[in-house]
Amino acid sequence: MTKEFLYTEIANGIASQITSGVLNAGDKLPSVRILCKEHQISMNTAKRVFLELESMSLIESKPQSGYFVSQLLSITLPLPEVSRPSLIANTNEPDELISKVYENMGKNNLTLFSIAIPSGDLLPQAKLKKEIINATRELKSGGAEYEELQGNLKLRRMIALRSLSWGGNFNENDVVTTNGGMNALSFCLMALGKPGDTIAIESPCYPGILQLAAGFGLKVLELPTHPAHGIEIEALKKAIPKIDICLLIPNFNTPLGSCMSDENKKEVVKLLAENNIPLIEDDVYGDLYFGANRPKCCKSFDKEGNVLYCSSVSKTLAPGYRVGWIVPGKYKEKILKLKLLHSTSSISIVNEAVANFLKSGRYEKHLQQMRRTLQSNYQNYVQTIAESFPEGTKTSRPQGGLSLWIEFDKKVRTTELYDLAIKQNISIAPGRMFTLQDQFENCMRLCFGLPWSEDTQLKLRQIGNLAKRLS
Structure with missing residues (x-):
């Protein structure tokens, strides 16, 4: 040793x-x-x-x-309430606020608490540049040709190898690469659903999933979700007759940061398999755990090939590289046909570069440092919130990931808070973005993937002062 x-x-x-x-x-x-x-x-x-x-x-x-x-x-602030959405599926359009907030992405003059990705300062940019150069040298024709439909073999092998840490029982032939995590989710929804079908999701839920569901004409059924433990299993059981697909982020989901227990994951997988309802599992945050061990995934308990496991390096290594993958189980042929139709090939050079980075062992060293930084950031956020936000503020207690969910008194409307904050070059993510129903108006998500500094702390205090004006 x-x-x-x-x-x-x-x-x-x-x-x-x-x-x-x-x-x-x-x-x-x-x-x-x-x-x-x-x-x-x-x-x-x-x-x-x-x-x-x-x-x-x-x-x-x-x-x-x-x-x-x-x-x-x-310092422990009270937990936010368990969400209580209506259990009636609907086809409401996602709030236009989503587009308004995500238009801020990439604007260097703003402090982006609103976008749940790690800052470039937390990423190994110099090492990744070297890997890109090496990839152009190693690949046939410098990466100018298409790679095989299923994706870069070396990358698929590394994905399968890394899955051993959470009980993944698959090999490189089970993996299909995609152009990022959202591309993976899109392929899954196209393969499984048709307009009018009902998809069950967490509530609150990642806005991109709401937009995808609307784009595919799906009805959305939002499930009650605990800020620490994820969806309520009894609510899912009652919803079974109404749903055709289930999509969950079991590990450190956004925006709550909740993590389902192994027992609940196992029960969800069994319940859905018995009712022939496919489960799309989005595990983009699973490697960002604060504890000693990485949490298992729903895919760990999948014996029927009913779980379509999706992930990417967008939250851990390189958001702009758009490197993702699916382990689609029994739906592999459908996914391959869709990939051939919609993208033909993944991007050869970046897939080779990421594969080499994973194989070298540098990825794990990077993750260790990143997890330490994120855990420290989270604790600093909570201390500043306790000192500067209105009395009665509640926060989630994520054990990993990038997201912190804030719940204010009902008087504080976070859409108004957003308008006030953006005038001070601060962008937040109001709670109304994370649902298709009339809820979470007094909530917001903050990303703690920014480097901690006096300026970051000052901007958090400014948000707290603005919230006090509204309360």
């Missing part, structure tokens, strides 16, 4: 004790000397363990006293 791996393993073990509540805010940690003795490590390795935990904002040092679990962790 290398020293680098050893200190990371020890730090992750302590981090897991902190996040699970075994160690609480203010608890004193073992000294450097005791840590050396317990784990038979050098002083330098022990010090790296504490530096690692400090970088995650999990511990703090006190001169002459040692290391303690951070007091930041004692």
